[in-house]
Amino acid sequence: MTETLVNALELQNFAESVFLKVGYSEADAKLIASNLLSADLRGVDSHGVARLSGYLRLIKVGRINTKAKPYITHQTPSTAVLDADGALGLLVATEAMNIAIEKSQQVGTGWVSVSNSSHFGIAGRHAMQALPHDMIGIAMTNASALVAPTFGKQRMLGTNPIAVAIPAGNQPPFVADFATTTAANGKLEILQRKGAETPNGWVQNKAGEPTTNANILKEGGVLLPLGSDYEHGSHKGYGLGSIVDVFSAVFSGANYGPWVPPFPAYVPIPENPVGKGIGHFFGAMRIDAWQPSEVFKARMDHWIEAFRNTEPIDSEQPVLIHGDLERAFEIERTANGIPLHPNVITDLKELANELGITTHIFG
């Protein structure tokens, strides 16, 4: 069960060849592969090439439209609603952020809500798209329901992540990217592989009782909102997940709550849809809408330095700035390769065979 290290660029080229094979243009396949690999590089293994065959199955059953032509259905100078036309979220997210960035250039900020989309990978990648433009980037998405509201039994919300990227000057940018649950699904999967229990406060069984069974989602259990229980503020996590759902889907015309379509192609789409596909929300704000760029960056550098220098509880574990961990992963994995689980290797080899792609990178 040891992991295999695969060169990041070769893995990205492989992913690109997969998307070329199923009909994307070279430019689109490159972009999709680069968005997908950003997850593996940044240490979010659950959202990278481990999902590649999942995306392909959605394409095969017609739940993702490889010929999609996203179009704006409504706009104001600072906002747009984009119908993704069934596109791959990994692809249309870049287009939606480009619209937000363009609007921000015009009027200071730009905001785009997207319907009729599918899984967009890691939110942080899209928020970071604003950084080279000297803009703050924001990205969120809803997802199929796995989370019960405070006091509830049923799955009503996805893990609905929020990402915010803020440029600095000499310091690396602040990049927060987190699910609005206590623990994301990927963390449960790690415990399942180890046969371990979860900590208290991550999950709840079908009857609404606390449990530490890492497999409970397979038995109708649910993830808990950030805060775990009411006494520890789970209503706040429920509120954040709700805000993401409304901004992504009530705004855009996508499905919300328990109607959000699932990622696995074999799981039926919920009946009586309330919109089209899944929804995302993006934002871009020019830093010079707030302060002259150099002043903004100097203030942000100082903010980051002050927080980084917080006295730590344990001298071995310094206080981190959001984005530090992922950046360290990116440096290390760019240099040394991306560790792939044997199951992922098998999966990717099968995919290569099926599509007639010759590759030696998986050994």
Added chain:
Amino acid sequence: MTETLVNALELQNFAESVFLKVGYSEADAKLIASNLLSADLRGVDSHGVARLSGYLRLIKVGRINTKAKPYITHQTPSTAVLDADGALGLLVATEAMNIAIEKSQQVGTGWVSVSNSSHFGIAGRHAMQALPHDMIGIAMTNASALVAPTFGKQRMLGTNPIAVAIPAGNQPPFVADFATTTAANGKLEILQRKGAETPNGWVQNKAGEPTTNANILKEGGVLLPLGSDYEHGSHKGYGLGSIVDVFSAVFSGANYGPWVPPFPAYVPIPENPVGKGIGHFFGAMRIDAWQPSEVFKARMDHWIEAFRNTEPIDSEQPVLIHGDLERAFEIERTANGIPLHPNVITDLKELANELGITTHIFG
């Protein structure tokens, strides 16, 4: 130690007379009193008239400027930076939201970051200001440092609340308003009065160790970010508090992090300030920037109904929508009066004497 019920309108008139006495115009005194009372009405006792004499002390020592003339220092079509000129936050927040609303009318959304301000009361009140305009309202503020970042010992962030108000049609609006900590300071104060311990995961002592001592803040302890500890996602609460701090203060030119001035007038202002006063961030988004108003409201009604109908764990405790609890308080307290703690009564009577205000409402 029983509480006294005081008629809400009479209490508001009393607060108005207090602000008139210290030099505000009738219109401003009315607005301040109404913003202050909204906290008592909505059940947030820690942010209402219990703080009245605290605001007065800040005025007395010159930390709040009763003659402030807030001015815009920089703007784009969708953004403004407002220097509050040392104003009472309770007052300037309404003005800042008005600017956001006006910009939203022009270009779809409006965003205002405020420096040189002071405590603005409850965030939800300001977010709700957008609702009658058929807009989504957003309000956040930084506050003096009481919270340690994940892995840290020192107080670096305030309880930095986030409020989001979303209009619906037949349903009452969605109004989320919460501190980005596991528990707000007001909840600790309730336990202190009872001589009770806190649950695990609310606070940490000066050495960075977990504790359940409700008085630990007086001994150099800290509040914990939403999530409590790393295993339960406290880095997410730390991230949210950081985002509020940056949007409110790095954007505007206010103090951030440990430099935010304290509420109690006897506590010295931190040395080497990095900006002016405390900072806020406000937003307004027209609902018809997203969907035709009637469509938006129908979708939001349906979203609210679906979540309200989530199967509850305990049939006695239904799943709530954000804003339900506060609205129930407002109805009950408008009808029956606002319960004031004996200490608050004593405090307000002293204030009345000192200012030469004759009132019978405190018995």
